[in-house]
Amino acid sequence: MKILVCISKAPDTTSKIAFSEENTKFDENGVQFIVNPYDEWYALVRALEIKEAGGGQVTIITVGGASDDAIIRKALAIGADDAVRLDSEAKDAYYTAMQISSYAKENNYDLILTGKETINYNGSQVAGMIAAELDVPFVSLASKLDVNGSTLTVEREIVGGLQVVELNAPAVISCAKGMAEQRIPNMRGIMAARTKPLNVVAAQEIENLTEFVSYALPNAKSAVKMIDPENMDELVELLHKEAKVI
Amino acid sequence: MILVYINSSNGISKSSYESISYGKKLGDVIALTNGGASSDDLASLGQYGASKVLVDRKINGDDQQQLTKLIASAVENNSVKTIVFSHDLVGKSVAPMLSVRLKAGLVSGAISLPDAEGCVDVNVFSGKALGKVKVNSEIKIISLLPNSIQPEENGSACPVEEITADTGSPSIKVLSTKKPEGEIPLPEAELVVSAGRGLKGPENWAMVEDLAVSLGAATACSRPVADIGWRPHHEHVGQTGVAIRPNLYIAIGISGAIQHLAGVNGSKVIVVINTDPEAPFFKAADYGIIGDAFEVVPRLNEAVNKFKAS
Numbered sequence: 001m002k003i004l005v006c007i008s009k010a011p012d013t014t015s016k017i018a019f020s021e022e023n024t025k026f027d028e029n030g031v032q033f034i035v036n037p038y039d040e041w042y043a044l045v046r047a048l049e050i051k052e053a054g055g056g057q058v059t060i061i062t063v064g065g066a067s068d069d070a071i072i073r074k075a076l077a078i079g080a081d082d083a084v085r086l087d088s089e090a091k092d093a094y095y096t097a098m099q100i101s102s103y104a105k106e107n108n109y110d111l112i113l114t115g116k117e118t119i120n121y122n123g124s125q126v127a128g129m130i131a132a133e134l135d136v137p138f139v140s141l142a143s144k145l146d147v148n149g150s151t152l153t154v155e156r157e158i159v160g161g162l163q164v165v166e167l168n169a170p171a172v173i174s175c176a177k178g179m180a181e182q183r184i185p186n187m188r189g190i191m192a193a194r195t196k197p198l199n200v201v202a203a204q205e206i207e208n209l210t211e212f213v214s215y216a217l218p219n220a221k222s223a224v225k226m227i228d229p230e231n232m233d234e235l236v237e238l239l240h241k242e243a244k245v246i
Numbered sequence: 247m248i249l250v251y252i253n254s255s256n257g258i259s260k261s262s263y264e265s266i267s268y269g270k271k272l273g274d275v276i277a278l279t280n281g282g283a284s285s286d287d288l289a290s291l292g293q294y295g296a297s298k299v300l301v302d303r304k305i306n307g308d309d310q311q312q313l314t315k316l317i318a319s320a321v322e323n324n325s326v327k328t329i330v331f332s333h334d335l336v337g338k339s340v341a342p343m344l345s346v347r348l349k350a351g352l353v354s355g356a357i358s359l360p361d362a363e364g365c366v367d368v369n370v371f372s373g374k375a376l377g378k379v380k381v382n383s384e385i386k387i388i389s390l391l392p393n394s395i396q397p398e399e400n401g402s403a404c405p406v407e408e409i410t411a412d413t414g415s416p417s418i419k420v421l422s423t424k425k426p427e428g429e430i431p432l433p434e435a436e437l438v439v440s441a442g443r444g445l446k447g448p449e450n451w452a453m454v455e456d457l458a459v460s461l462g463a464a465t466a467c468s469r470p471v472a473d474i475g476w477r478p479h480h481e482h483v484g485q486t487g488v489a490i491r492p493n494l495y496i497a498i499g500i501s502g503a504i505q506h507l508a509g510v511n512g513s514k515v516i517v518v519i520n521t522d523p524e525a526p527f528f529k530a531a532d533y534g535i536i537g538d539a540f541e542v543v544p545r546l547n548e549a550v551n552k553f554k555a556s
């Protein structure tokens with residue numbers, strides 16, 4: 001099976017979030033970037049397991065500049081065969097998805113996997129957009145994926161429950177917890193990643209439909225009110241009268 | 247015209263009323279749904295501002311491609327300029343597909359109405375910041391985060407019209423569906439009781455569940471607790487779990503790591519119960535109790551029951 005895994009760069013989860021240029025840009029100063037956890041832990045590792053069981057090829061793809069090569073090498077060290085970087089800044093989800101779809105159209109994949117969302121923009125947009133552009137079925141928030149020939153059996157989250165569905169490849173699937181377990185790259189993987197192919201491909205001319213015009217940090221909380229652990233009646237009263245939440 | 251897509255597969259939820267109320271602030275609202283919900287339930291959307299409800303009874307909504315076609319045809323037939331979704335599993339899957347089909351910019355996870363410039367606030371960096379998004383396309387799609395606005399009742403039941411759209415045949419076959427009965431879906435819950443590793447083991451969750459039942463709250467947990475299997479995965483909140491913004495979040499035996507806070511700091515009121523006065527969670531709390539959960543939680547439960555009885 002020929003599998004394309006979409007990965008995205010995200011700030012490390014302990015990063016301090018700050019903005020520059022009058023709150024119009026994310027301040028990357030001192031920020032450590034990682035592979036977006038959902039892409040790495042679930043989409044990439046499950047793709048590798050499918051390949052290990054049934055053969056095939058796992059290609060990773062990202063839209064980004066040369067500074068993204070570090071996270072690409074990390075994904076290669078975990079075990080992907082090769083990588084494609086569509087050389088451009090990812091302007092918005094639509095722009096990103098159209099870049100990836102146009103590459104995917106030329107190269108015919110059986111399966112395209114993404115994480116369920118990125119931890120920086122939390123949009124859950126790119127996967128569905130790729131599916132729509134390629135006109136193939138889309139299963140979102142998958143927690144299990146089994147491949148049998150070209151038949152895909154997927155467990156997914158639905159509103160208030162879980163559902164098992166069956167469909168035929170090609171398809172796009174966004175991956176959530178349950179899919180696979182995180183893999184830590186070993187020394188051999190890290191060495192091998194250095195020489196694996198990383199193809200830098202020129203980006204297409206595509207418009208962006210949305211833009212972030214500014215950012216803000218949430219208002220600071222007022223100081224915590226401490227309550228005597230013996231006096232839970234007081235807490236209940238405060239929740240009722242002061243906070244008005246019960 | 248504003249089109250609000252309603253997921254009625256579990257009946258009409260509070261987030262449906264929120265989406266309708268949101269749409270009503272933008273203009274005249276038509277609601278669109280599919281599947282078997284009763285016409286009386288659907289007509290109730292009128293009380294929140296829908297002028298009519300369109301329902302396609304033929305498709306059940308399991309296939310995202312079909313749903314996308316259904317919504318696109320309603321957009322074309324009613325010269326719709328803005329489409330509103332609730333940012334649930336439909337908002338996260340069908341809204342992006344529709345965005346491509348209509349070439350309409352999508353704002354996902356919206357928490358405000360558009361401002362004078364048409365910009366909408368969204369949660370970014372998993373709740374650690376807010377962003378203002380501008381949509382450049384003529385048709386706009388907004389996927390609204392549950393619990394972001396209060397539903398407002400201001401009308402009466404509206405007509406329900408059955409429609410059939412050309413949606414082709416499904417490409418996804420459903421083998422089985424499992425819906426736990428009676429539980430409040432976490433992202434929609436107004437009150438949440440959550441516990442972490444401080445509880446020592448899964449056998450100690452009865453007091454958490456008791457408190458949740460007394461309050462009418464949903465239950466949640468920290469990531470390690472879900473990872474070691476003390477609690478189901480869908481309860482895991484935080485940066486890599488579910489992001490929630492209830493009115494009240496009670497955190498019991500949770501240290502308040504940055505990744506945990508990211509998913510819950512949109513909560514209106516946070517109560518923290520922890521033995522360690524240095525626990526970082528106290529910095530994010532409105533009310534703090536330094537104490538042993540095994541004593542404090544049953545006492546709190548008693549106080550809640552007393553309050554409910556009065």
Ligand SMILES: Cc1cc2nc3c(=O)[nH]c(=O)nc-3n(C[C@H](O)[C@H](O)[C@H](O)COP(=O)(O)OP(=O)(O)OC[C@H]3O[C@@H](n4cnc5c(N)ncnc54)[C@H](O)[C@@H]3O)c2cc1C
Pocket residue numbers: 013037441442443444445467468469470471482483484485486487498499500501502503504505506509519520521522525537538539540
């Ligand atoms: C990439 C990444 C992503 C992550 N994503 C998430 C996420 O989405 N959600 C998440 O929750 N975590 C996440 N984490 C993990 C996070 O860093 C913390 O490790 C985790 O939240 C800690 O869980 P906890 O508070 O339950 O446990 P601990 O940190 O072990 O805290 C237990 C707390 O219980 C208190 N306690 C002990 N006994 C009692 C008692 N009897 N009564 C009252 N209090 C008591 C202790 O004082 C302590 O504060 C992530 C980590 C990484 C690296």
